[in-house]
Amino acid sequence: MDAKTLNRLQAHAQILKALAHPTRLFIVEELAHGERCVCALRERIGADMSTVSKHLALLKSAGLVDDEKRGSQVFYRLRLCCVSGFLDCAETVARENVTRQLEMAR
Amino acid sequence: MDAKTLNRLQAHAQILKALAHPTRLFIVEELAHGERCVCALRERIGADMSTVSKHLALLKSAGLVDDEKRGSQVFYRLRLCCVSGFLDCAETVARENVTRQLEMAR
DNA sequence: CCCTCAATTGGCAATATGGCCAAATCGCCA
DNA sequence: TGGCGATTTGGCCATATTGCCAATTGAGGG
Numbered sequence: 182m183d184a185k186t187l188n189r190l191q192a193h194a195q196i197l198k199a200l201a202h203p204t205r206l207f208i209v210e211e212l213a214h215g216e217r218c219v220c221a222l223r224e225r226i227g228a229d230m231s232t233v234s235k236h237l238a239l240l241k242s243a244g245l246v247d248d249e250k251r252g253s254q255v256f257y258r259l260r261l262c263c264v265s266g267f268l269d270c271a272e273t274v275a276r277e278n279v280t281r282q283l284e285m286a287r
Numbered sequence: 288m289d290a291k292t293l294n295r296l297q298a299h300a301q302i303l304k305a306l307a308h309p310t311r312l313f314i315v316e317e318l319a320h321g322e323r324c325v326c327a328l329r330e331r332i333g334a335d336m337s338t339v340s341k342h343l344a345l346l347k348s349a350g351l352v353d354d355e356k357r358g359s360q361v362f363y364r365l366r367l368c369c370v371s372g373f374l375d376c377a378e379t380v381a382r383e384n385v386t387r388q389l390e391m392a393r
Numbered sequence: 394c395c396c397t398c399a400a401t402t403g404g405c406a407a408t409a410t411g412g413c414c415a416a417a418t419c420g421c422c423a
Numbered sequence: 424t425g426g427c428g429a430t431t432t433g434g435c436c437a438t439a440t441t442g443c444c445a446a447t448t449g450a451g452g453g
Contacts, residue, residue, distance in 0.1 A: 186313070192381040193381055197303050198304070229413060234431055244383060250430090255430065268299065359400085360400085361401090403447090405443090407441085408440080413436095416431105421429105
C-alpha cells in the first residue's frame with residue numbers, strides 16, 4: 182500500500198472512527214434536526230458534561246460539526262450533507278445482520 | 288437515551304468501527320473489485336498474514352464480508368451493496384476538511 | 394503418512410479510547 | 424469586581440485495539 186493511498190485511507194478512517202460510537206451517533210442524529218447547545222445534548226444523553234464535550238470536540242476535529250458560541254452557551258450543528266446516507270447504509274447492514282443471526286440460530 | 292435507541296446505535300457503531308481503519312478500508316475497496324484470497328490481500332497490504340486475518344475476521348463479524356474456503360485458500364467478498372455510498376461520503380468530508388485546513392492556514 | 398503452504402488462533406506489549414472528577418475558562422450580570 | 428452557570432481541559436484509570444510472534448489447524452501433494 183503506497184503512502185498516498187495510506188494517507189487517503191487514514192483520513193477516511195478518522196471520519197468513520199468519529200462516527201463509530203453510540204453517543205456520537207446519537208449526537209449526529211440529534212443535530213440532524215437542527216442545532217443544539219451542549220447542555221441540551223447532555224440532558225438527552227445523560228452523561229457527564231465533560232464526556233459530552235469531549236465527544237463533540239472529537240466530532241469537530243473530524244470536521245463533522247461546527248460550533249458557535251452565543252452568550253454563555255455553545256451551539257453545535259452538522260457540517261454534513263451526506264450523513265443520512267451513511268446512517269441509512271449502517272441501518273441496512275444492521276438489519277441484514279439481525280436477519281442473518283436469526284437464520285444461523287435456526 | 289433509552290435502551291432501544293442505545294441498542295440500535297451500538298449496532299450501527301459496530302459497523303462503522305469495523306470500517307474505521309485504513310487497512311480494513313483498503314480491504315473493502317479491494318473487495319469491491321471482486322473476491323480475493325487472504326494471501327492476495329496480504330501481499331497488497333504488506334502486513335503479517337495474522338494481522339490481515341484478524342482484520343478480515345473483524346469485518347466478517349460486523350457482517351461486511353463473507354468468506355468461502357476453496358481448497359487450501361479462503362476467499363473473501365463484500366456483502367455490502369451500499370458501501371460505495373459510505374466511502375464517497377467519507378471522501379467528500381475528507382476533501383472539505385483539507386480545503387478548510389488550507390483556509391485556516393491562510 | 395509426512396511435509397508444506399494457507400489461514401486462524403492465542404498471547405503479549407504498546408498504544409488509543411472512554412468516562413469520570415477536579416480544575417481552569419469564558420460570558421454575563423449584579 | 425465578584426460570583427454563577429456553561430463549557431472545556433487535564434489527569435487518571437479501566438478497557439479496547441493493533442500488530443507482531445509463535446503455535447495450531449486444514450488441505451493437498453508427494
